[in-house]
Amino acid sequence: MAGARIRPSVVGVIDVHELTKRYGGKRAVDGLSFTVRPGRVTGFLGPNGAGKSTTMRMILGLDSPTSGRALIGGRPYGELRAPLRTVGSLLDAKGVHGGRSAHAHLAGLAAATGIARGRVDAVLETVGLDPATARKRAGGFSLGMGQRLGIAAALLGDPEVLILDEPVNGLDTEGIRWIRDLMRSLAAQGRTVFLSSHLMSEMELTADHLVVIGRGRLLADMPMREFIERHSTSRTLVRAAEERDAPRTRAVLESAGARVEPDARGGWLVEGLDAAAIGGLALAHGVALRELTPRLASLEDVYTAMAASSAEYTSERAGVAS
Amino acid sequence: MREFGRAVAFEWIKFRSLRSTVWTTLVTAVLPVPGAVFVAATESLQPDDTVLGGSLTIAVPALMLAAVVGVLVVSGEYGSGTTVTTFAAVPRRGTVLAAKAVLVAGLLYALALPSTAAAYLVGDALLDDGYAQGDPMPALLGVAAAFSVAGLLGLAVGTLIRHPAGAVTAVVAGLLLPSMLGPLFGDAERWVAGISPTAALEKLTQTSDATAEAVGSLGAWPSLLLVTGYTSLTLLAAGAALRTRDA
Numbered sequence A: 001m002a003g004a005r006i007r008p009s010v011v012g013v014i015d016v017h018e019l020t021k022r023y024g025g026k027r028a029v030d031g032l033s034f035t036v037r038p039g040r041v042t043g044f045l046g047p048n049g050a051g052k053s054t055t056m057r058m059i060l061g062l063d064s065p066t067s068g069r070a071l072i073g074g075r076p077y078g079e080l081r082a083p084l085r086t087v088g089s090l091l092d093a094k095g096v097h098g099g100r101s102a103h104a105h106l107a108g109l110a111a112a113t114g115i116a117r118g119r120v121d122a123v124l125e126t127v128g129l130d131p132a133t134a135r136k137r138a139g140g141f142s143l144g145m146g147q148r149l150g151i152a153a154a155l156l157g158d159p160e161v162l163i164l165d166e167p168v169n170g171l172d173t174e175g176i177r178w179i180r181d182l183m184r185s186l187a188a189q190g191r192t193v194f195l196s197s198h199l200m201s202e203m204e205l206t207a208d209h210l211v212v213i214g215r216g217r218l219l220a221d222m223p224m225r226e227f228i229e230r231h232s233t234s235r236t237l238v239r240a241a242e243e244r245d246a247p248r249t250r251a252v253l254e255s256a257g258a259r260v261e262p263d264a265r266g267g268w269l270v271e272g273l274d275a276a277a278i279g280g281l282a283l284a285h286g287v288a289l290r291e292l293t294p295r296l297a298s299l300e301d302v303y304t305a306m307a308a309s310s311a312e313y314t315s316e317r318a319g320v321a322s
Numbered sequence B: 001m002r003e004f005g006r007a008v009a010f011e012w013i014k015f016r017s018l019r020s021t022v023w024t025t026l027v028t029a030v031l032p033v034p035g036a037v038f039v040a041a042t043e044s045l046q047p048d049d050t051v052l053g054g055s056l057t058i059a060v061p062a063l064m065l066a067a068v069v070g071v072l073v074v075s076g077e078y079g080s081g082t083t084v085t086t087f088a089a090v091p092r093r094g095t096v097l098a099a100k101a102v103l104v105a106g107l108l109y110a111l112a113l114p115s116t117a118a119a120y121l122v123g124d125a126l127l128d129d130g131y132a133q134g135d136p137m138p139a140l141l142g143v144a145a146a147f148s149v150a151g152l153l154g155l156a157v158g159t160l161i162r163h164p165a166g167a168v169t170a171v172v173a174g175l176l177l178p179s180m181l182g183p184l185f186g187d188a189e190r191w192v193a194g195i196s197p198t199a200a201l202e203k204l205t206q207t208s209d210a211t212a213e214a215v216g217s218l219g220a221w222p223s224l225l226l227v228t229g230y231t232s233l234t235l236l237a238a239g240a241a242l243r244t245r246d247a
Helices: A054-058 A100-112 A120-126 A143-155 A173-188 A200-204 A224-233 A241-255 A273-286 A299-309 A311-315 B002-016 B021-030 B032-042 B050-055 B059-080 B083-089 B093-126 B139-161 B164-194 B199-203 B221-245
Strands: A014-023 A027-037 A041-045 A067-071 A087-090 A159-163 A190-198 A209-214 A217-223 A235-240 A259-262 A266-272 A290-293
Touching: A014 A054, A027 A054, A027 A067, A027 A209, A027 A217, A041 A054, A041 A173, A041 A200, A054 A067, A054 A159, A054 A190, A087 A143, A100 A120, A100 A143, A100 B002, A100 B032, A100 B083, A120 A143, A143 A159, A143 A173, A159 A173, A173 A190, A173 A200, A200 A299, A209 A224, A209 A299, A217 A224, A217 A311, A224 A299, A235 A241, A235 A273, A241 A259, A241 A273, A290 B059, B002 B021, B002 B059, B002 B083, B002 B093, B021 B032, B021 B059, B021 B093, B032 B050, B032 B059, B050 B093, B050 B199, B059 B083, B059 B093, B059 B139, B059 B164, B059 B199, B083 B093, B093 B139, B093 B221, B139 B164, B139 B199, B139 B221, B164 B199, B199 B221
Parallel strands: A041 A190, A041 A209, A087 A159, A159 A190
Antiparallel strands: A014 A027, A014 A067, A209 A217, A235 A266, A235 A290, A259 A266
């Protein structure tokens, strides 16, 4: 029915509309609406218990929403004809039986959707699991190897859309870099990449766009750069050339209305005045400056500030699993 | 149809790539033959029993293992969290359950038929003359079908209960308890013990244990039909639960 109405513009688009999931009286996801578009990496950010995993499970048709809908390319997941060839997914719960080999796990999935068996060896090679390891029982895999197997399964059907819950979990530095490059290259090929992570520094390096939720509600849906700029209080690092000028520098800046805090590595972090104004004040008061650096907050700073500012995030953590 | 064929292929690969399902199935299939040898060697057969019934004495525990095979095919997924992967690959959950049912029933039938036939031939060769023979045909076809039905009952219970140990306990209790507790019910014993799949199996094997007092006077084939009937209903309930529950 929906088939005839699909336009190329919605292929690969994840459309979440007024999505709500209630467990008993508790809303794990509460009227959530956002769109994930192809050609870029979209990061899904939120504290534990914010509803990220529940949202992803609803998009994948694993959990049914209390109300609202989640569509992929204009259709619910359950109506996709060969779902693994459209959407590749990796959820927090590994979804691999410990008694089964990686190879058999992938061979089963290939058979389920009519994917050529040759893809199994191809994706095993892509994720760096050697053939001997792939024939061993997955129960003996390290967290990192398990994660690579999960990503191999997600890539198996060469899908247009990738939905990955915490993909860098358990990976070492090299593995994290590998995932980052992989995600960016998949997005560059025009695919839709939607991934959640609690590692905000990692997200900052990987994602182009952010969807931020807290307590099941949308907090932000915007480009990464815009999110940081909008939510960070821009600060400037100021260092006087002479150490003895430091207290006077602070006094001058504070009398001009700035908030001044000591930086951990020396100098003052100034909020409320931009670099030009600070430079002007220093010149007027005869203070020579050694450093005057505008500091854009990292995603982590912004996120921490956001989470801390609303007590509800921290107080409600215990409730529903994410 | 192609979609269903793929779902069955998926289930078959999952089945044969786990030791638990493969070994339980092999033991289920092999058990009746040494059982027949054992009965002949110990000369434990009652004088009024049949060769067919005596040879298939150990088919009753094998039938319980067949039910366990059915449980394992689904509870292994719940236990390991692979239901998520399975439903992502095959979102139509009714298709998943139907594919598992075809696999379990087909496999158990294909293994139980030669296995119980071999047990009968072994028993026939080893047992002393003087026992009534019993009619192996078409009874053995029904015996093999009982294995399929027991497997399907296990599959349905495993789907409903999800927890592996809980489901195995429930299904073994369901097969074992009616005949164990039956005598406690006095005259009602035949009604309690008679509904179990093991009762249908005993009647089909024409063993002298399957008296009307113990397992009721319902014939062998109607008994098999009864068991098939409530197994089908349990499977339908399992399918409904699977569709409405979160994975």
